[in-house]
Amino acid sequence: MPQIQLVADLPGHSAAAWCVAFNPSRPLLASCSTDKTVRLFSYTLPSDSTLSDPFPAADAATPKLQLVQSIPTEHKRTVRSVAWAPGGRTLATASFDSTVGVWEEVEAGEMGDEGVSGAAGGEMEWECVTTLEGHENECKSVGFSADGGLLASCSRDRSVWVWEVQPDADFECIAVMMDHGADVKNIAWHPKEEILASASYDAHINVMFDDPDGDWGLFQRLTPTLPAADLHIPHSSVALVAAMGDSPAEAAANAIDVPPLVEAETVWSLAWSPCGRFLASGGDRGGIRLWVRMGSNPDSELHEVIHTSAHRGACYALSWGPGGAADGAGLLASAGADGRVIVWQVKALTGDGDVPGATIEPVAAMRDAHGVADVNSIAWNVREDGKGAGLLSSAGDDGSVKVWRVVKD
Template structure:
């Protein structure tokens, strides 16, 4: 298996922190305070959202499931909600408009994520808290229904299970916490200990057959955790099922679990690593160096491009790179990516 460059687009003037894909649209957020919307079928930039709305970097973007609603979390402590305008111009232009600004966090918002049914928006912050917001159907009104403050340090990332009302948060305190609803309130159901550094990101397995989550850390490892049981006090028991083969040489910033069971990771060393599970054992299926040249890679996501599963990454160089992977191609060198980048910039 090899990882091949498909497209490389210089969409931002500064670091790309976050990307999210829905219905063929890719949204990205950057230190340059802008949010870009791209059509993945044509690799065409559709819209650039107003970079005066937020006063500081856009740290996280997330599409609401089954809608055109987009949430963006910023270092200015606020969250913006955007939606596509109902009426398009006669020239078939594509625009999104600001729908709401959500305030509440006392420090930088590090991550935002929608629940699988779109009813809840979770956010986390440098203020050590996780907030859960309830949204109306139109996405215009937001009520904070729970403030979760069990983490002892900066909370880096939140992610919902793709089918269940379960939330995971990753923190500078080296832990992952699992949250779920109890008697109309949200509480910590489990604390996952095992990393020896900041946990930057986690992602749930997409199957409904079992409950597992992968995580990545400053300690250069990627781990897989499995839910064992719920005890009599409604607490969950989890175990670290596997530490994936050691490949990364520096902090791992982002992991993504695909629908077909592959885990992809990236980070400070600029590598993309794809892991696959074979007979219960995890092995490296493919890896690639210098994926954004000498720059760090901040985020990786499995995406769908015209029914094909691919990877997208965002780096400190301001590029968003799209990657294909296969088992019948030989690996290309970094110079190939350079030529693709130059071609993309000229367009």
């Protein structure tokens, strides 16, 4: 049975770490924090690194990581979210000071799989090229669209903003959507299309797109309704039961229960599958829901197909990457207030019903991933060239940033 193995415990922030993001084209990992800094870590892959096996042997050589720069951002409060643009030369930050910062690398040196080298002493230089204003309260999440042409942000002010990226670091706001009734916690772009999902304290998920008239707007509001199903773990998965169960009784029963949904719950996290067919959401009561897209048109609706027990506290973060079973929809990683990191295998089902089905099963878990602290963010390394596949990073309330991989037992 696969297990989650610690690769690196990186130099931590001086306050809670909120978000981690791997660069899509270069060996870099970014993190952000309440200390108002962004940290950049480089990694060097082993020369015998194998990309074809999603679960390497436990004794396989590990990547080497190091802190290469700490960027003292110009934000006045917590930096809550960080996101790379495709190409990896632009970085966006969302802050509780209600602004979004856009950073570009200047006088950059060569970047290769051996690590990072810059213009001065191996250090890269990053410049804040623009600060986007407009939100009235804390910004909670930021992200670039798949082609990098759009940037979205969300806020406690209940709004979702979409900005068009133009030459010379110019950004034009093309939409402000106020369709949520409360704090917007998270946004997630579709991996292939200009479709945007947002999660909110109002217990809804909004799905938005650019309609045929050229106007951005809401085309579907998802309301979670399915009760949580018990999570059953095979008797042979001793390590998995030990990592996910809280009591001997649970271990004996091989079941971990999330209480049935009795009232609306905050939706904390979102992640699209690499194929774009599924959307995963994480709720305040710790469950994970899967939604399936019913077609390939931009306005194809999504339907809820699974709600599984998962975490003992809120599911704060989700990240979906390729890998796992050949016939699967990729590996989904989750993290939450219970301190656990869990990796799931998702598979699509074919059948005669109107709504396609799916299965989700845990394949590995790590309890107390950040000690007694909440795990606030989780991110797979999904580089365009496939290098470094299988690396997983997390950020915690303890300020630390960790890198993991799933290995064969």
